[in-house]
């Protein structure tokens with residue numbers, strides 16, 4: 032009987048089980064969930080290791096056929112912001128080793144996610160001689176460049192990232208921009224990098240008829256609606272969207288006197304299902320901004336929503352928008368496109384790769400509300416262009432950006448890495464010593480079988 036290849040996904044802060052839309056639960060959680068499911072459909076057995084962030088979390092959860100979620104105890108079993116988790120990573124590593132020993136399970140390959148799990152993966156690679164494929168999801172240098180003193184990452188981050196880049200077997204870059212960052216900012220060997228863009232679930236994210244979507248969301252059928260979906264963080268620059276929306280209203284008043292269209296801005300995301308400025312301070316900032324600009328009644332805050340209803344929100348929009356300062360990849364533009372809507376995105380990071388400018392929507396400079404307002408105005412004036420772009424957007428997603436495509440490429444990469452690894456091992460066995468570094472386990476972090 033053939034045993035399936037067993038892969039350990041390490042993802043210290045992003046679990047597929049988490050509710051999405053809050054500060055630390057977004058694209059990485061979706062990636063882990065979709066890639067593991069689709070790899071399981073291709074015959075791999077996947078264990079996702081994440082940090083236990085609640086006493087209620089079971090040690091092992093059968094998530095979907097072929098995919099388990101393992102909650103490792105490393106630090107307090109409660110939510111902690113991801114930028115405070117670094118001190119628990121040696122405990123995370125030890126808990127992983129204890130789990131392997133306890134369950135007598137062997138992994139063929141480790142897939143590290145984010146820099147902290149990447150460090151754990153490199154430790155395990157040395158200790159167990161298991162090959163590692165690493166995806167960062169976001170790079171520390173880029174964050175530092177854009178956020179400056181607002182960057183709350185631990186100071187070791189850049190050094191640790193460089194160490195990971197030098198020691199893993201392969202790096203996955205999600206777009207050409209990330210590949211450039213790895214090479215130019217960290218001196219990564221280009222041959223080590225495989226570009227595998229992320230994707231969207233085209234069954235969950237699909238077009239919904241306009242009228243039905245408007246009914247579901249509770250908006251008038253004839254309004255012109257602009258929709259933003261995503262985490263509510265300063266770097267997502269939803270403030271830019273609010274400013275642009277105010278410009279658009281002024282532009283319409285100037286250009287279309289007497290026939291002022293009704294336009295609305297729909298903002299989805301936040302820590303709670305109801306928009307709460309205390310739980311989500313950025314919502315408070317945006318509410319004040321809307322009040323200062325005199326547009327409060329035209330801006331609707333929705334709160335966070337889960338993936339299974341988001342198609343109604345995207346489809347209720349005439350256009351979807353996202354204008355972050357920077358974006359490692361950006362799943363939300365793809366989601367808007369999959370729902371058959373034109374998307375306007377800032378010309379940064381992965382968005383410049385996924386969005387075809389002038390075909391599936393428009394790229395605009397970040398931090399430029401006037402430029403964004405002009406594109407809103409154009410799409411408001413040209414309903415046929417909206418339809419054309421929406422159709423082109425859906426097609427582009429179907430052809431290039433689905434999770435089964437990602438799983439196929441990722442599986443191929445695993446096979447290549449494993450073949451190289453076996454070859455190297457054969458060489459070691461025929462004479463050369465195998466590098467082996469023993470790790471001192473922390474006795475306090477034994478894997479717990481009971482919650």
Ligand code: UDP
Nearest residue numbers: 051052057058261300335336338361362363
């Ligand atoms: N998201 C969600 N509910 C919300 C807000 C966001 O499910 O209320 C999801 C969104 O659909 C997308 C992810 O969170 O799948 C955000 O991913 P993206 O890559 O756009 O940004 P990131 O969170 O990685 O910065």
